[in-house]
Amino acid sequence: MKPAQVAARLSAEVAGDVLQPGDAAFLDAAAVFNREFQHQPALIARCTTTRDVVSTVRAATEAGLPLTVRSGGHSHGGSSVGAGALVADLRGLDSIEVDEAAMTVTVGGGIGAGPLVEHLHARGLAAVTGFEPRVGLSGLALGGGYGLLSRMHGLVCDGLRAAEVVLADGSVVTASAHEHPELLWALRGAGANFGAVTRMTLDVRPLPPIYGGVISYHAGRSDELLPRYAEFVSAGVPDATTVYVGIDTVPNGLSTLSLLAFHLGDLAEGARAIAPLTRWGRPVASEVGEVDLLALHAPGRDTFPEGFRHAWRSHFVPTFEAATAAALVPAIEEARAFSSWTVIEHLGGAIGAIDGAATAFPHRRAGFGLVSALKWEGDAPAGPLAWQERLWRELSPGSLGSYVNYVSPKHGPEAVAAAFGANLPRLVELKRRFDPHRVFCGNVTIPPA
Numbered sequence: 001m002k003p004a005q006v007a008a009r010l011s012a013e014v015a016g017d018v019l020q021p022g023d024a025a026f027l028d029a030a031a032v033f034n035r036e037f038q039h040q041p042a043l044i045a046r047c048t049t050t051r052d053v054v055s056t057v058r059a060a061t062e063a064g065l066p067l068t069v070r071s072g073g074h075s076h077g078g079s080s081v082g083a084g085a086l087v088a089d090l091r092g093l094d095s096i097e098v099d100e101a102a103m104t105v106t107v108g109g110g111i112g113a114g115p116l117v118e119h120l121h122a123r124g125l126a127a128v129t130g131f132e133p134r135v136g137l138s139g140l141a142l143g144g145g146y147g148l149l150s151r152m153h154g155l156v157c158d159g160l161r162a163a164e165v166v167l168a169d170g171s172v173v174t175a176s177a178h179e180h181p182e183l184l185w186a187l188r189g190a191g192a193n194f195g196a197v198t199r200m201t202l203d204v205r206p207l208p209p210i211y212g213g214v215i216s217y218h219a220g221r222s223d224e225l226l227p228r229y230a231e232f233v234s235a236g237v238p239d240a241t242t243v244y245v246g247i248d249t250v251p252n253g254l255s256t257l258s259l260l261a262f263h264l265g266d267l268a269e270g271a272r273a274i275a276p277l278t279r280w281g282r283p284v285a286s287e288v289g290e291v292d293l294l295a296l297h298a299p300g301r302d303t304f305p306e307g308f309r310h311a312w313r314s315h316f317v318p319t320f321e322a323a324t325a326a327a328l329v330p331a332i333e334e335a336r337a338f339s340s341w342t343v344i345e346h347l348g349g350a351i352g353a354i355d356g357a358a359t360a361f362p363h364r365r366a367g368f369g370l371v372s373a374l375k376w377e378g379d380a381p382a383g384p385l386a387w388q389e390r391l392w393r394e395l396s397p398g399s400l401g402s403y404v405n406y407v408s409p410k411h412g413p414e415a416v417a418a419a420f421g422a423n424l425p426r427l428v429e430l431k432r433r434f435d436p437h438r439v440f441c442g443n444v445t446i447p448p449a
């Protein structure tokens with residue numbers, strides 16, 4: 001069946017619009033965050049109900065069209081908008097229902113992290129999310145998902161209590177501890193491979209007081225600052241404290257090494273925990289005090305503007321030690337000749353309190369995520385990209401694997417093993433059971449055999 005025929009049939013079935021190339025809204029609806037992987041889909045079905053999603057999944061499989069499922073469109077590999085695919089755009093499934101007695105929130109499968117944080121904040125509540133409000137909550141949760149609350153409360157997927165899922169044959173099931181628990185296990189870290197998630201029920205918590213802020217130093221001092229960070233985190237940091245490092249290099253300006261340091265709970269304790277980080281020599285900027293969770297969720301439009309091409313590489317590592325600092329220092333020195341962003345994500349705490357086999361997300365021993373991010377417009381920057389690959393290879397020996405949510409098709413077939421580690425055989429088994437024909441592909445596609 002031709003896409004136009006599929007569109008005609010689907011339009012009669014779904015409540016939302018079905019867009020085709022040439023429609024006024026098509027290009028905007030197809031746009032993804034990473035323009036390096038911007039594909040032209042065949043059709044976009046703007047779903048507003050679970051029934052719409054069922055019709056879309058059935059239409060794609062019956063017509064032999066590839067299907068991709070989209071929520072926030074921020075996957076690194078642009079995997080939610082496939083070339084020549086029928087896109088099930090779930091952004092119209094944006095309901096939010098809070099159950100304060102159960103301390104849960106049930107959301108539609110297309111909700112963004114930002115609207116959820118705002119909705120909960122107004123009620124004095126919070127859920128684990130990432131730092132970027134434009135990211136879709138489904139994409140985040142189904143790959144693991146971590147942010148400011150994670151060292152205290154685990155991954156986004158750890159708080160996933162139940163999900164409504166449209167499977168490859170168009171049937172609708174609930175995955176919970178009581179129904180299809182093996183599917184819930186798979187959704188918690190490899191979820192984009194098993195179905196279209198139309199509803200999720202997640203844990204919420206009382207909104208915590210937060211003390212912290214950003215302390216920026218000159219990146220030229222990385223040789224001294226990174227070993228200090230290694231010392232600081234090795235000395236033992238409470239789960240309530242999280243300290244990310246962001247190294248921002250710019251060719252003709254001030255390159256900075258910033259500590260993003262936050263403490264949840266008692267403010268005086270927070271002030272004591274963070275104070276030493278403000279005394280690593282003279283900062284170029286420092287703003288530390290009581291902060292509001294909502295203010296921390298301002299979109300990263302400076303670091304991650306719309307309309308750019310991006311290349312990311314990541315490693316999970318168990319510890320951040322002097323040896324890792326020593327590998328990073330010359331790389332950062334070299335990167336001061338161009339624009340780059342290198343991040344040390346502070347993980348561990350509650351993330352690691354769970355066994356690696358308890359959910360599909362396998363990297364529970366990861367104390368840190370090492371991420372390198374490049375962005376550009378126009379031609380690919382050959383020098384910086386070669387630098388990134390070299391750095392990634394240099395850091396590989398200590399790596400536990402990579403974060404599925406930072407993977408792109410350019411990372412090759414080895415990305416599957418790097419993302420799912422020891423859980424891959426069980427995932428392959430479940431893929432065979434729930435999606436043997438690979439209707440759902442995700443950031444990386446689990447082979448069914």
Ligand SMILES: Cc1cc2nc3c(=O)[nH]c(=O)nc-3n(C[C@H](O)[C@H](O)[C@H](O)COP(=O)(O)OP(=O)(O)OC[C@H]3O[C@@H](n4cnc5c(N)ncnc54)[C@H](O)[C@@H]3O)c2cc1C
Binds near residue numbers: 070134
């Ligand atoms: C600027 C930026 C900041 C980020 N910050 C963080 C962070 O702080 N913490 C963190 O953990 N990650 C972070 N990420 C990574 C982010 O978690 C992933 O990019 C995530 O995959 C994006 O989800 P999405 O819904 O926006 O993207 P999409 O491209 O819409 O979806 C991602 C994948 O999930 C699938 N999918 C989406 N919705 C569904 C659904 N309802 N059912 C089934 N499959 C679905 C898609 O098919 C696709 O394969 C960040 C990414 C960016 C670009």
